[in-house]
Amino acid sequence: MKSFRTRLILANIMAIALASLIVGGALAWLNLSRMAASIDRELADRARSATRVRGPGPGGGFGGGGFGQRGPDRPQGGPRNPFNDPIGQIRRPRILTEAGEPAGPAGDVAFDLKAIPLSRVGSVYTEVTYEGELVRVYTMQFEGPDGEYRIVQAARELRDYHELRRVQTMALLFLLPLALLGAAGAGVLLSRSALRPIAALREAIAQFTEGDRSRRITVQGNDEFADLTRQYNLMADRVDQSFAAQAEAYAALTQSYEQQRRFVADASHELRTPLTRIQLLAANAMQDTDAERKEALGMIHDSTEGLALLVRQLLDLARADAGELKLRLEPHDLRAWVADWVAADHGTPEIELIAPGEAVMVAIDPSLMGRILANIVENARRHTPPDGRVSIEITADRRMRVADTGEGIPEADLPHVFDRFYRVDSSRTEATGGTGLGLAIVRELVRLHGGEVTIESKVGQGTSVEVSLPIPPQMGEPS
Numbered sequence: 001m002k003s004f005r006t007r008l009i010l011a012n013i014m015a016i017a018l019a020s021l022i023v024g025g026a027l028a029w030l031n032l033s034r035m036a037a038s039i040d041r042e043l044a045d046r047a048r049s050a051t052r053v054r055g056p057g058p059g060g061g062f063g064g065g066g067f068g069q070r071g072p073d074r075p076q077g078g079p080r081n082p083f084n085d086p087i088g089q090i091r092r093p094r095i096l097t098e099a100g101e102p103a104g105p106a107g108d109v110a111f112d113l114k115a116i117p118l119s120r121v122g123s124v125y126t127e128v129t130y131e132g133e134l135v136r137v138y139t140m141q142f143e144g145p146d147g148e149y150r151i152v153q154a155a156r157e158l159r160d161y162h163e164l165r166r167v168q169t170m171a172l173l174f175l176l177p178l179a180l181l182g183a184a185g186a187g188v189l190l191s192r193s194a195l196r197p198i199a200a201l202r203e204a205i206a207q208f209t210e211g212d213r214s215r216r217i218t219v220q221g222n223d224e225f226a227d228l229t230r231q232y233n234l235m236a237d238r239v240d241q242s243f244a245a246q247a248e249a250y251a252a253l254t255q256s257y258e259q260q261r262r263f264v265a266d267a268s269h270e271l272r273t274p275l276t277r278i279q280l281l282a283a284n285a286m287q288d289t290d291a292e293r294k295e296a297l298g299m300i301h302d303s304t305e306g307l308a309l310l311v312r313q314l315l316d317l318a319r320a321d322a323g324e325l326k327l328r329l330e331p332h333d334l335r336a337w338v339a340d341w342v343a344a345d346h347g348t349p350e351i352e353l354i355a356p357g358e359a360v361m362v363a364i365d366p367s368l369m370g371r372i373l374a375n376i377v378e379n380a381r382r383h384t385p386p387d388g389r390v391s392i393e394i395t396a397d398r399r400m401r402v403a404d405t406g407e408g409i410p411e412a413d414l415p416h417v418f419d420r421f422y423r424v425d426s427s428r429t430e431a432t433g434g435t436g437l438g439l440a441i442v443r444e445l446v447r448l449h450g451g452e453v454t455i456e457s458k459v460g461q462g463t464s465v466e467v468s469l470p471i472p473p474q475m476g477e478p479s
Contacts, residue, residue: 009187016183020176028168035164039156040125043138047154050093051142087157090135096151103150111155115139119151134158197225201232213240278304325448329363335394341373342392347381354393362398362469368445375438376465380404383463398471403464409457417455418443
C-alpha cells in the first residue's frame with residue numbers, strides 16, 4: 001500500500017500533467033483555429049477579388065484584377081505574374097467554367113474538380129494535394145457579365161499551418177516532462193510541509209498511548225490541520241480530566257472502603273466491650289450476695305443503656321447513608337426553640353443562652369435538631385469541668401454556636417473529629433466516655449437539613465462547634 005505522502009505526490013503530478021495538457025492543448029487549438037480562420041478569410045477575399053471583371057480575357061474569358069490576369073489596363077505583352085515561384089502559382093486564383101474548363105488565362109486548371117459541383121449549393125472549402133503540396137482550396141460560383149455562371153477557386157499552401165502545429169506539439173512534448181518534474185518537486189515540498197502536523201500528531205498519539213498524557217501540540221495556522229490539532233488537544237484534555245476524575249473516584253472508593261473497614265472493626269470493638277462486661281457481671285451476680293448482686297445489676301443496666309445508645313447511633317448512621325432519614329420541616333424561631341430545649345435540660349454545667357432580640361426563623365425537623373443539639377452539648381459537657389462554662393449563641397444569620405471552656409482539641413485531631421468512631425482519647429476509657437459517633441451523626445443530620453457544621457478549638461481554652469442553617473426558598477426572610 002502506497003503511503004499518503006506518495007499518493008499526495010502522485011496526485012500533484014497527475015493534476016499538473018492534466019492541467020498542462022488541458023491548457024497547452026487549448027492554447028494550441030486556439031492558435032491553430034485562429035490561423036485556419038485567417039487562411040479561410042484570405043482565400044475568400046482573394047476569390048471575391050478575382051471575380052471582379054476587368055475586361056475580356058483571351059478567347060472571351062475573364063480575368064481577376066490584382067492577380068496578374070490581363071485586362072484592358074494591362075499591356076499586351078502577356079500577363080504580369082508577380083508569383084514567379086511555385087507558391088505564387090498556387091496562390092493565383094483560377095477562373096473555370098461549370099465543367100471545370102479554364103475560363104481565364106490559358107493553362108488554368110482546377111485545384112479540385114470534385115468541389116465544383118458542391119459550389120452550386122454554396123461556397124466550399126476543401127483540402128487537396130497540388131503538385132506535391134497540401135493546399136486548402138476555396139471554391140465559389142459566381143455569375144459573369146455575359147450571364148454565364150463561372151467557378152473561381154483560390155488556394156493556399158498549408159505548410160506554415162502544419163509547421164505551427166508541429167512546433168506546438170514539440171513544445172508541449174518538451175514542456176510536459178519539465179512540468180511533471182516541477183510537479184514532483186513541488187509535491188515533495190508540499191507533502192513535507194503539509195504532513196508535518198500529521199507527524200507531530202502521530203508522535204503525540206504514540207506518547208499518549210504509552211501513558212504520557214501531558215503532550216500537547218502547538219496549533220499553527222488556521223487551516224484543517226490546525227483544526228485537527230485543536231481537536232486533538234481538546235480530546236487529550238477531556239481524556240486527562242476523565243482519568244483524573246477516575247483517579248479521584250478510585251481514591252474516594254478506596255477511602256470509603258477503608259472507612260467501612262474501620263467502621264466494622266470499631267463497631268465490633270464497641271459492641272464487644274459492653275457485651276463482655278454484661279456477661280462477666282451476670283456470671284458474678286449469680287454467686288454474689290444481694291448487695292453485690294444489686295450493684296452488678298446496676299452496672300449491667302448502665303452497660304445495656306450504653307449498648308442501646310451505640311446501636312441507635314449505628315442505626316441512625318446506616319439510615320443516613322441509605323437516604324432513609326426523612327425530614328419533617330417546620331417553621332420555628334430558632335431563638336425560642338433553643339430556649340425551650342435549654343429549659344428542659346438539667347445537665348451540669350448549666351448552659352448559658354445568648355440570643356438576639358428579634359426572631360430567627362428557620363425550617364427544621366425538631367426531633368432531628370434536638371439530637372444535633374444534644375450530641376454537641378453532650379460532647380461539650382464531657383470535656384468541660386464542673387466549674388467550666390457551656391454556652392449556646394444564636395445569631396441573626398441563622399447560626400447556632402455551642403462553645404465550652406474545656407480542655408480543647410489538639411490541632412492535629414481537628415480534621416478527624418467528624419470521622420466515625422474517632423476519639424481524641426484513643427484509650428477509650430470510661431473517663432472520656434462516648435462512642436466516637438456523636439459528631440459524625442451531627443454532620444449527617446446537619447447536611448440533611450442543607451446546612452454546614454464547623455469546629456474550632458484550642459488546647460486549654462475550649463472548643464466551639466458552629467451549625468449554620470439555610471432558609472428554604474418557600475420561607476421569606478423574617479420581617
